[in-house]
Amino acid sequence: MKIPEPRGPISSALFGVLSGQPGSSQESLDELRRLVTGQLARTADIIADDDVQLALFCLYELHYSGLESVQDEWEWEPGLIRVRQLLEKPFEAALRSAAQETAGDLDLPARADLTSDAVADVLFGLAARDTGPSVSRFVARKASLMQLREFLIHKSVYQLKEADPHTWAIPRLSGRPKAALVEIQADEYGGGRPDRMHSALFARTMRGLGMDDQYGAYVNAVPAISLAAVNLMSLCGLNRRLRGAITGHLAIYEMTSSQPNRLYGNGFRRHGFDAEVTHYFDEHVEADAVHEQIAGRDLAGGLVEAEPGLFGDVLFGATAVMAIDSRLSAHLLGSWENGRSSLRAAVPAAA
Structure with missing residues (x-):
């Protein structure tokens, strides 16, 4: 970069x-x-x-x-x-x-009851009560072409290296959670096909809108909150003591992905873009519906079942990503609904 x-x-x-x-x-x-x-x-x-x-x-x-x-x-x-x-x-x-603050008065199981299913139920409950501002609904119904480009610019800071921060956790896990994470990451990296890597699919979406798909091309344009969302992942992924947090982060990421990606794809289709552009979003609708179960039960749940002391960090990773995403969503929608750009500086419409 x-x-x-x-x-x-x-x-x-x-x-x-x-x-x-x-x-x-x-x-x-x-x-x-x-x-x-x-x-x-x-x-x-x-x-x-x-x-x-x-x-x-x-x-x-x-x-x-x-x-x-x-x-x-x-x-x-x-x-x-x-x-x-x-x-x-x-x-x-x-x-x-x-x-x-995001966790609030969450009802948690007793330590003795921390089975993998119980942990998954807590995480699914968290995901279901996420009632923050919906960028996906705005993209599906209202976003202009310029706002779609801004949306991709914010996402590009992570999506062009998608999955990498979570991969740091693989050598820090063992048994069931390790196998679960490898299964998820194999899909993220295209199952051995470079053209199907999710980062490559996102780059294709950017090119479809005439944008620069080089990693880091738009870092100068995004505000601190967009960088903080990626820094949260790197913090949790690079520090072994936070291996529970990075699994909780990934679990919530997968659990809150399918429906928003369906709406994102619809927003791009509303502007006349075909599968070449929407493939990235459409792929996540199907893949993340499977990944959410693996991430919740086998990865995060399996880790806590093996190491109950990590339950607090799993919750930290899950609730932290929800808190940051809520702030980022509020920034995007607050800007767009008031006729402003969500970026720090103007960027060329096309590469």
Whole structure:
């Protein structure tokens, strides 16, 4: 991914450090840590902080496909990992606060009753009570062509590397939950066919609307909340202690996917697009109806049955994604219904 434009002092200083040589920038790293500490003390809402979320997004990107012109050795530079941890700690705290508010007075089974079916029932109950603003209904009935493009831009930050954050959990699981996750991910990656990978299907949708399908092409255009949604996945996927959270995240992701994707596909069909564009959404209608059962019962439920102490983290991952998605939906609909763009900056209509 190309290094995006900085959004404040933290991201600006980070990109300056990354332009240097790993292992020879200790003074710059010390200065960056002091800067991060000072800026965080002045941050009122870390989830909506453009500078923090962009910096964290780019630090995580070093563990994925990397950043253009940044040496790979930066990935495990101890000083840079400490910077990432400085940003992660308050971000996780804010996510836990938002997740707790979303969970509310959820009726939970006793620890002795934490069977895989009981865990799945809790997660399905959570998914069913998701009553936040519906972007999918707006897309199906009202969205203009420009708003459809904006919708794809927001989604592209994750969808062009779809499934990767959840894959980090595979070596951290065993037995039934591991087999369940591998089964889900095999479908996400196209069952061995590159053209059927879900990221490739999404790229095809973007090309159908004349958009740039290169990963990260629109990072400069999306607001902090869109980056925070991806950073949540990376936080949970990259930290082994949060393996329960990433399974809960995936379970809710699958449980709340089928019907919205049906509506998304209808919205694109309403504008005259054919299966070449809608295939991505249509594929998820069928696939996620199966995945939700595997993710709820065998993955998340199987993990808690084997390690009951992880139930709280499973709930954290599930409720955190619901809280962030609700904020993102409110941003999109609030912008569109008031005749504004949901993006930070205008982008070309076509690649």
